[in-house]
Amino acid sequence: MTTKSIGEPIARVEDARLVTGQGRYADDLMPGALEMAVLRSPHAHARIVDIDLEAVLDLPGVHAVYTYDDLTGPMAEPLPLLIPHPTLTHGRTQYALAKDEVNYVGEAIAVVVADDRYIAEDAVGRILVSYEFLPPVVGIDKARAAEHLVHDDVPGNVAARMEQGFGDAAGAIAKAPHKLVLDIEVERSAATPMEGRGTVARWDRDLGRMSVWSSTQTSTGVRAAIASKLGLDLGQVDLVTPDVGGGFGVKIVHPWPEELLVPFAARALGRPVKFIEDRREHFISSAHERGQQQHIEVGFDEDGRVLGVDFRFWHDHGAYTPYGLIVPIITSTQFLGPYKIPNYHVVFESLYTNTVIVTPYRGAGRPQAVYAMERMLDAIAAHLGIDRTLVRERNFIQPDEFPYAHGEMSFQDGRPLVYDSGNYPELMAKAKALVGWEDFERFRDEARAEGRKVGIGIACYVEGTGVGPYEGGHVTIETSGKVKVSTGLTTQGQGHQTAFAQIVADELGARFEDVEVVTGDTRRSPYSVGTFASRAAVMSGSAIALAARKAKEKALRLAAQALEVDESDLEINDGVVSVKGAPGTSIDLGTLAVLSNPLRYAFDEASKAATQFVVGDPGKPPVPEGEEPGLEGKDFYSPMRSTFASGIHAVIVETDPDTAEIEILKYAVVHDCGTLINPRIVEGQIHGGVAQGVGGALYERMEYDESGQLLNASFMDFLIPYVTEIPKKIDIDHQVTPSPLNPLGIKGAGEAGVIPTAAAFASAIEDAEGITITSMPISPSQLFDLRLQAAADGTTNQEGTN
């Protein structure tokens, strides 16, 4: 019997390459390619009066300089608005190179292509641009006040106003025995993968083919954009995703201006061209996320049961809306979390500011949503003086209530918001046990006796994962017995080569070592969507499982013929098809691959065995009707709707009475991502997510000044956590309620670590300090200020609202 590999913590097959320096990231490709550097706007809002290229044109080593005036046809049109929505009435996107006006510091104005990056940057420094300054709109307050406009033709700086809900929230709140109002602020942060963006292109004049490598989360999306912008047939463009040094959402946006300008220049110059983003560029020209202002009104009963919620928020989406309304829509829907809210009304405005665009970063609107909901539930608990976990338990959707529909709400995919499965009370029980909720008061007393301040916090979330429309899988068995698998979505460190190989090994009955997986290569998988929203395992995992099943069916059919037995008597283990109970009667997958492809020409030993004189039933055509040559399986997975993972984080913090420093004493994660393909990889995803969550909760914020300059655009000043900021241990417990929506019961885990982290910290810090926390992140100096404020106002609550 083949040992099952799904569920096993198998070591990753990608690592041998990566630990020896043999990875191939964008900047490792195509040595000798010309390099591109970008002139970016130093002003947040200005009209471009003139661009003087005189000093650049005859610089040695410079091959080309492009501005908007050099773009024609589709390249001269605005970049695509990728996800339109009926309520996005005033969507705007930028041009590949700025036309007349710039709307954020970092917007691309011109590019230089030169022998190397040093020369290209020298040249960029010599371009003279004269500007007419316009008043910048920075921050949500300024955007809402709309004294100045980002885009002249967008009144009020409002791109979209969206309203949803069910029941009668206003009525329920009015009638409720208790009411609370909360105002919350969430700062901007960003994905900041260790590798920035990068694109390399080569135009082959002889074949009329454009080969592009891009550090992206969507191979097919970039390919389609390049083809359409450059006027090429889709079939002329190959997009290969090399090793990608992290994505976390920012690389799902496409096409970035450079993703078009690199192939544009490669074709014009007949030379390979490369663009590799540097760190400062990443801060000012790649997307940010998170920034929101929220206002919540809630009505509830004596037990803390929520009767109605009115949730209003203002979302800062930056200067343009290429990714539509995905982030605020997710906030507005995932706010509901694991709770039964009988009456709900949500309305948001998505606002323009003169800052870089805001598009999904790991969590994508959920950390904000969970922050709002969980702050609200903590406020209810404090108001009623009951345990915070009890308030949550009383509002949970119960295990027997699935599938659970939230009124008439629709989710980010436009489909009804229906949860497929889950068990939230059990998750809570596990979380309390893991963090030691019940023992905490004793611990607090002990700590207090030593003059220490500690607090415990908890936060729950539900995450819609695996959104459609589809992904595909292609499984090919070669005559060597090796199994080659391809799926179109891309990989940025999630270990897909390992996890997907585990699925194929199990489904097909092949040896894990014989399975090799390729992702994000449009030459192998031209139909695909991309890697985002924790969807890879759900979507491609399912598609690959279905494809492997098809390959298996064909293998069994061929084997039944060859061995002259009934298909139902056969099984496949370790790559060998044999008769159940008679393992001697067998044929291996490689031989079946030979038989599946009747040949005229023998070019090696395997093919000799497959010439048409050797194989097949003489009474039938060599390739029987309904069959195709080759031993392959191909399939697509397209779900009716998303699946919903869930989890709870709990944290114990200690706050320094003098410095207000926040130390993490314990961090516990309980989560349910359905079937685990590889627990080691899932736990790695959680560790990384928690680290990003800690960054978002305590350190990371984008500091714009009022003129729209990003003051902390470096790793020196934007504080992403080192090991010293991360809890020494992250306790993890899994719960498995498989999704009924897909063949393997997977739910997706990529964002589980990051979603409730800030909410859990706010809860814990509030518990330690007795000061209401309403903004994230919270730094020691802010906590210090809050203490002073509370002391002045006399508003410090009783400690220990637990």
Place this chain on the structure above:
Amino acid sequence: MPAPELTDVTLTVNGVQHEITVEPRRLLSDALRHDLGLTGTHVGCEHGVCGACTVLVDGKPTRACLMFAVAAQDYAITTVEGLTRPDGSLSPVQQAFKDCHGLQCGFCTPGFLTTVAAGIEENPDPTEDEARDMIAGNLCRCTGYQNIVASVLRAAELQAGESEESA
């Protein structure tokens, strides 16, 4: 603008001597990656904070993005490629990161590997806190460091096992 002035530079990398002709301003990280084709050394920030570009200069972890190639001439440089054994087998640090799932996207990894290789040379038996200290100057955005700390401890263990064997 006149053509940039070029200078001959001799670099000794992973025991091999290379002659290149580059501008005096050429960073060691670029020289290694683009002139010598040793692309294992990665560049994550170019301002000395992330540690992805860390190489060993006479055995000491050094940020290759903060050093000019011309300034590196008199030293023996080791990159991640040089950690691999001549027979192609993995060194204890490389093996440990692989064993402990100490990497995800792998972009920060070469900088951690060189740092830890030097670290366990200096302190062959680190405590967990010392292991954390050892890597406290390198950024990783994927792993949350948990498995990297485990990898450091495992690397020390593997290395100790090896020196025992050869003793």
